[in-house]
Amino acid sequence: MTDKFISIEAIARRYPGADGKETTVFENLWLSMNRGEFGCVIGHSGCGKTTVLNILAGLDQPSEGAVIVDGQAIEGTSLDRAVIFQSHALLPWRTVLGNVAYAVTSKWRNWDRAKVKAHAQTFIDLVGLTGSEHKRPSELSGGMKQRVGIARALSITPKIMLMDEPFSALDALTRGTLQDEVRRICLETGQTAFMITHDVDEAIYLADKIFLMTNGPGAVLAEIVENPLPKDRGRIDLHRHPLYYALRNHIVDFLVSRSKTFTATVTDHDPRNVPIVRPGKPELVVAAEAGNSIQASWPGLARPSTSS
Amino acid sequence: MNFSLRFRAAVVSIVLFAAFLGIWHLATRGTGAVANMTPEYAKLMGLTATAGKSAMPGPLDVGAKLWEHLKQPFYDNGPNDKGLGIQLGYSIARVGLGYFLAVIVAIPLGFLIGMSPLISKALDPFIQVLKPISPLAWMPLALYTIKDSSISAIFVIFICSVWPMLLNTAFGVAAVRKEWINVARTLEVGTIRRAFTVILPAAAPTILTGMRISIGIAWLVIVAAEMLVGGTGIGYFVWNEWNNLSITNVIIAILMIGIVGMLLDQILARFTRMVTFPE
Known part of the structure; x- marks a missing residue:
């Protein structure tokens, strides 16, 4: 466990309820990621995904537990952890260049204007917004705004990029192109990334590890799905890969039924050692687990195998 | 067509x-x-x-008199006979000074109230009680303590223009979108820099709206205040001409008060447009 780049250790988040009782969104949550990995969290609304991300970003504090990044417990926000917000969160009174430059000057306070501008321009070019530097956010389409958000996050060269459903407000076509961009940039730069999504295909395309969370309150991290698809997968022929449907069905099954019943049916769940699942690997044995009934209704498909 | x-x-x-x-x-x-x-x-x-x-004078009488005033706006024939321009100038100067002092006090204080829930709650009872007091009710107290009628008028302008600015600034600062604050937080922007680079631009339209309301109120109040303190100013002019039974001059003064008020409002409206950002 020492080589973990990000290690979330036994965090809990509770809110005071209306009747004096506390509502526990989740507790004793353990999660870790290696350097350069792309992790995606999938779960239904209210399971505390965003809270996990906010805690990781430092925008929220856990009620218990700690988060360790690169060997250090985090305290508050940091320029090491950049956030791409769902609503892009650009400052509307600044231009594209101004928004990116704001992040750059925040990180390197003693840089002169020309250096800041050149640095910001590099990242604007990287996300394909060359020529729109002097536009204001209101003049940009939703996809372009989110590109600026990505450029802003990348411009501070963070150790981790945190994304909270960054593409959920975009149309399918734009979402696809932006997923390509993010994947390309993450692969090129070896960026560690942590993303929240509702979109199963997005997770399959982007993530190395997919974290499945059960429904809240009292949500737990049920399993970690390791993406069996090759690193050089493309968005266009992703669905032709022999393991694609096994993986996709496993996640969809989880979201449709197991996310509701998981905490009730799996009594020996150890939150410190969450089972790692590699769907579709034929050499591994199928674990006897709740879900066999679901399998029966989907004949002819490879069932996921489980190993801890 | x-x-x-x-x-x-x-x-x-x-x-x-x-x-x-x-x-x-x-x-x-x-x-x-x-x-x-x-x-x-x-x-x-x-x-x-x-x-x-x-x-009652007719429009022709008023027009002729107005022309006379416009030809010679700045004459000065002693305390009771000064040009309209001079009187308006006094009023504008008083409003400007009182309003400027109000800006200096209200905007930083509004920032503090907007950013700190503690200060907001602590100051709320004072603001609630002080806000509905008619500015002219302060006049005797001001005259007694300041012992100068002209400065008292400026104080009255200050006290009447401070509230809309204070409340709008506090509201605008408190209502800055959480996501913009979060952007600043994730970029480790310090409090002072955050106040100037995120909160101020984000709240500027609301603050300017408060300033626009304030200048309107200040201009309303200056006429009444000058009627009380006397000496100079457009309010004094109105009262003096009423004592002269010159309804023509009263009508002209009313017209000028309206025009100057409109101009002041337009200036603030232009500033508001300058800081408003499209989303």
């Missing part, structure tokens, strides 16, 4: 104005001789009695 809306509105405005002037003129013109008098007596009584002319 494809005139622009603006053009058609202008036509309607002019027609309405002409109708107003016409009715005014008809209502105040002389109705002819009403009583037989000896010429000496008639001269003594004036047109009101001899020609049935209304004591």
Whole structure:
């Protein structure tokens, strides 16, 4: 466990309820990621995904537990952890260049204007917004705004990029192109990334590890799905890969039924050692687990195998 | 028939104005001789009695007098006879000074209230009690403590323009979108820099709206305040001309108060547009 780049250790988040009782969104949550990995969290609304991300970003504090990044417990926000917000969160009174430059000057306070501008321009070019530097956010389409958000996050060269459903407000076509961009940039730069999504295909395309969370309150991290698809997968022929449907069905099954019943049916769940699942690997044995009934209704498909 | 809306509105405005002037003129013109008098007596009584002319001046009288004032706005023939320009200048200077002091106090304080829930809650009872007090009610207290009528008027302007600015600033600062604050937080932007680079631009439209309300109120109050303190200013001018029974000058003063008020409002409206950002 020492080589973990990000290690979330036994965090809990509770809110005071209306009747004096506390509502526990989740507790004793353990999660870790290696350097350069792309992790995606999938779960239904209210399971505390965003809270996990906010805690990781430092925008929220856990009620218990700690988060360790690169060997250090985090305290508050940091320029090491950049956030791409769902609503892009650009400052509307600044231009594209101004928004990116704001992040750059925040990180390197003693840089002169020309250096800041050149640095910001590099990242604007990287996300394909060359020529729109002097536009204001209101003049940009939703996809372009989110590109600026990505450029802003990348411009501070963070150790981790945190994304909270960054593409959920975009149309399918734009979402696809932006997923390509993010994947390309993450692969090129070896960026560690942590993303929240509702979109199963997005997770399959982007993530190395997919974290499945059960429904809240009292949500737990049920399993970690390791993406069996090759690193050089493309968005266009992703669905032709022999393991694609096994993986996709496993996640969809989880979201449709197991996310509701998981905490009730799996009594020996150890939150410190969450089972790692590699769907579709034929050499591994199928674990006897709740879900066999679901399998029966989907004949002819490879069932996921489980190993801890 | 494809005139622009603006053009058609202008036509309607002019027609309405002409109708107003016409009715005014008809209502105040002389109705002819009403009583037989000896010429000496008639001269003594004036047109009101001899020609049935209304004591209210007509538009032509006002127009002629206005022209006289406009030709010589800055003459000074002693304390009770100064040009309109000078009187307006005094009023504008007082409003400007009181308003400027209010800006200096209200905007930083509003920032503090908006950013700190503690300060907000602690100051709330004071603001709630002080805000509804008519600014003129402060006048005796101001005169007693400051012992200078001119500075007292400035204080009254200060106290009346401080509230809308204070409340709007506090509201605008408190209502800055959480996501923009979060952007600043994730970029480790310090409190001071965050206040100037995120909160100020984000709250500026609301703050400017408060400033615009304030300048309107300040201009309303200065007339009443100058009627009380006397000496100089457009408010004093109105009261002085009322004592002179010069309704013509009173009407001219009313017109000038309206025009200056409109100009002040337009200036602030322009500033508001400058800081407003489209989303």
